[in-house]
Structures are given as C-alpha cells and as structure tokens.
Amino acid sequence: MKKEACIQISDLQFQWPDQKETLLNIPELIINQQEHLYIQGDSGSGKSTLLNLLGGIIEPQQGDITILGQSLRQLSSSQRDHFRAAHIGYVFQQFNLVPYLSILDNVTLPCDFSSERYKRAGASSNSIKKEAMRLLSHLGLEDEALLQKPVTQLSVGQQQRVAAARAFIGSPEIIIADEPTSSLDANAQESFIKLLFDEVKSKNTTIVFVSHDERFIPLFEHSIQLTSLQANKATTLMEGGQL
C-alpha cells in the first residue's frame, strides 16, 4: 500500500546568516502520512534548524519544502505562520508553556491562532475547553486541583504533557517534537513517547521526532541520521528502527 507523502523536501540548502558553510544540504526527504520518523543527529548538526524550516519559520536559501501538498515557497511569511498554526503541533525540549496562561489556556492556545484547529477541537468534543480536558486526562492530568495550578508550579513531566496536549488539540496533521523528553528522567522519557503514539493511534497523524539520543530509535517505525540526509548521500529510510 502506497501512502501519501506528507512532507517533501527537495534540494534544500540552508545556512544561518552568521554561518560560513551550508548547515543543511538535503537533496531529498520524503515523509509519508502517518509515519513516525525519528531523526537522530549530534548536537549542533542542525536538527532544530530543520524543524524551523518545516514550520516555515525560516526560509531555505535553496530548494523547497512541500507539506500536505502545499509548497511553502509559494506562501508569504504570514501565510506560512497561518499554515503552521493549522497543520503542525510542536513540542519542545523544555519550558513549553506560556507562564501567564493557565493550563487550559496553554492547551487551547493553537485554537486562538487557527480557526481550523478551533473548529476541529470543537467538533471532537463539544467545546475546545472540553477537548483540552479530554486530552489532558488522556495524558494523565485529570486532577481538578492540578488544573487550577499556575503552569510554573507543574513538574517538568507534567509540563511536557500539557505541551503534548497543546500539540494535539485540533488534530493537526503533523506533530513535531524537538527532544521533548530530554529534560525527563529515563522512565518518564519512554512513557512520554508511548503517550504520543497512543494519542495519534487512531488518527492520520505524522510524527517527526528529533533527538541526539539513540536510545529511542527502537520505539519508532522509521529512523534516520541527519548526516545521512546531507549532501549527495542516498536518502533511504531505514525500516524497523535500524540505522
């Protein structure tokens, strides 16, 4: 069965303004829908930069990225912002939450920026608030007293689960996770990844997960080395979590 491509990168070249050499030079990368891809790379190899490119935050000097059939190059920066809001959920390494918003407000934040996600979240439960509660309780945060807490008082693990709920709300097609587990302890790391998988099980969601840590590779159906994508190297995805 041939799955549809979700993310397509072609002839991409990028470097930051203060860099002398090209940081990313990716001739081709195709990530299919519903794929859970693990991208491994050393610190400083450009993983986060790649995720910035996928979200349309920054533009490549060369090449193009097509997401869900939409070429990012053809969008204005403001359209890209909108596109990102509608189709991508992000989870970062740490400090994922806006300190002055409540837990619920943090979760529903993407709905403020995207009417698509607002509608989908509302359709899934009756209201976006209910949907946020549902997601939070799925992720193990159902305690009323806990939900009243300021986000700054949550444990790191709890914060990451709130961030995951925010990424999931309104069912974006793509979840991008940038080392979301590296501030968690070993047990929490694995269960957090399992939670992610669990949540998207019944959906058509694509997950791109980057980390320098090789230990999680076995948990993913596909994994790739960032260095292997670079330059003119062949870009074949390895099946079964083997490098």
Place this chain on the structure above:
Amino acid sequence: MKRINHLAIKSLKYRKFTITLSIISISLSVILLLGVERIRNQVHESFASTISGTDLIVGARTGSVSLLLSTVFHIGYANQNVSYESYEAISKNPKVAWSIPLSLGDSHKSFPVLGTTDEYFEHFKYGRKQNLEAAAGHLCVHGMGAVIGADVAKNLGYSVGDELIVTHGMGDESFVKHDHDPFTIEAVLKPTGTPVDQTVHVSINSMGAIHAEFYNEEDSLAYDPFAEALAAHQNEHDHHHHAHCNHGHSAEAGGTPSTLTGFMLGLHKRNEVLLMQRHLNTYEDEPLSAIMPVVTLLELWNVVKPIQKTLIIISFLVLIVAFVGMLTTIMTSLNERRREMAILRSVGAKPRDIFQLIIIESFSVTTIGIIVGIIILHLLLLVAKPIISSQLGILINIFDFNMMELSFVSIILLGGLLIGFWPAYLSYKHSLADGLTIKV
C-alpha cells in the same frame, strides 16, 4: 488582533507587581504635570481677571508691582499714602470719568478691610468687565454698612444683618479694636475668584471717622482737622447715586480720611490713559505713581513665570523618569520572554503579533497610568478646591481640560507609544532570529 490583546492583558496581570509600579510612576507624573498646569492656568486666569475696566490705579510713589499688590490684592502695606487733596483734585480732572478712593490697613479677623465708597460697586469690574454682584442684600457701604466677600461670609459664617468689628492693622491679634463701632453687614457678594472674595468693604468715611474718633479718644496720634471739613464735601458728593442702595444717608458717619492708600480711575477716553499716567507720575504737588493695572498684572505675572516654567520642566523630568522606569521594566522582561515568544511563534503567532504584544503593554501601562493619574488628580482637586479657593481665592475648574492639558496628555500617550517601539522592535527581531528555539 483580539487574541493578542487577550494575551497582553493576561501577561500584564501576570506581572502585575512591576506593571503596577510602572503605572503608579506614570500616574504620579501625570498628576504632577496636569496638576501644575491646571493650577498655573487657573492662577493665571483668576489673576488676569482680578481687575478690569479700571484705567489707572494711583498711589503714593512706589513700585508699580507693590502698588498693585497693595491696592488690588491687599497684600503688603503701602507705607506712603496719598493726600485727600490730590485725590480731590485729580478726580475733578476733565479726563476722569470716575474715581474710587481706596483705604487699606484695617482688618477683620485677618480679612483685609477696604474703605471705599458706594461707587466702588458701580465701577469696579473684574473678569470680563463684570460688576460685583450681591448674593444677598444691597451693595451699600455708606454709614456703618459693610459688604463682605463670599469667602469672608463663608469662613466666618456671616450673613446680612450680622455685625462685625474692624481691627486696626492686619491679623487676628491686633489689640487695637474699634470695638464700639460695629459695622452691619448689608450685603454678601457672589464669589468672584478674586481678592474681593476675601475683602470686607466699608465706607471710607466711616473708617476715617472711627479712626478719628479713636485717635481723638486716645489722645495719641494727630487728628487731622481736615477730615471734618472734607467729610461735609464727601457727603454732598455721595448724594446722587445708587438707586439700588435704598438706605438713607442719615446714618453716614462724619469722618473723611485725610489720606488714602490710593484710588482707581476710569477715563472718558481710553487713548488718554498714557497721557494721564504721565501727568500723574509727574504730579507736582505730591509724588505719585500711576499704573495701568493690566500692564502691571502682566509684569507681576512675568515675575512668577519662571517658577511655573521650572515646575513644568520638573514635571516633565519626572515623566521621563517614569518612562525610563517603564522601559526598564519592559526591557528586563524581554530576555526572559524570548522563550514565550518562541512558543507563541510555534502556535502560529506572526512576528508582528510579537511586536504588537509588547507595544500593547507599554501603551496600556501609559494609558492606565494617565487615566489613574487624571482620576487621582481630580479627586485631589475636589478635596483641595474649597481649601484653595478659601486660601488663595482661586477657583479651580475641575472637569475642564484646557488645550495645554490635552496636549500634555497626548504627549504622554505618544511618548509611551514611542518608547514601547524600542522593546517591541527588539522583541520582534529576537523572535525572527531565534525561530522556534532559543539559545540562552
């Protein structure tokens, strides 16, 4: 737009402590700036309208400002007086339309007592050429009648028919009281916002009389033999005016002052004022000073102008300090907010949303600061109004913004907005440079 406002409000609430401090410092400078301006303006207004319609004020040779102070503001003592003869002679000058004698130096419970004639109420004008008006009673000062200013009535609880006793000299404790000659209050004036409000007006003749009587009895200072003679003349003079003054002249006391503090003149032709002024300043029989009150008011005003300018400048400096405080607060928060901005970017915020978020903060702080400042200022003015009007005779308009104040408010608003541009732009640049991840 709406969502950014929402976020901005929540973020302001989150940092309410530092934000409140910024708001307070802005409010304080607003209070200071507008308060100084309001008072300056009101002082100026009431100052400029202290006297109008009087062409010249004449007194013994002295500085123009001190003559104005003593005759119009009843401040300070004119230690030189004008002789009654000179007054008589000048009054008869064909150029002169009317003249009002003024005698000062007595007081009632620290309110100055002005000895004058009924003509005072006919010719003395203030503000936009307004006559003095009675709130109650009739404007008669002949005989032992007294007409009191609004503040005198209010502060001392006097009304028409009450009696009052005049004390020689100023101040409460003057022991020389003209005890057995009480004046009866004939009228209470409407408030004018001028020194008239604090003045007790009595007949210059009666004043002369009690002085004469007093000095006679005590057998101390010379009793001017002229007084009696002149009194007769004065009474004659008094006969043909004031239909509204329905008292008979029978009660008129006989004394006429030998000397006056000064007198006010109205001329037939305004263009003869300078000529007349020169004539008086070079008066042969006696050294006199004649001033045009409007000119001298301006002169006096120019004396206090630098003080006001300094106050305004200080207020602006306070405003700048407040702005620097606000800027510091926002700037120091920017770095710790880079993470927050990256999160907002990840959920779809545009760089200009980030810019807006910061601008809204400085703008709200400024706007709230201004509103709070204006409210507090007006509360203060409401409380202070009776005190200021009774102490200084200045009526402060409370909900009346003049152009200057409005322009100050817009300067502050604009200043807040402009100052907000800097951190907003920095934040905007950070969020572009940082992307979704920050390296701090």
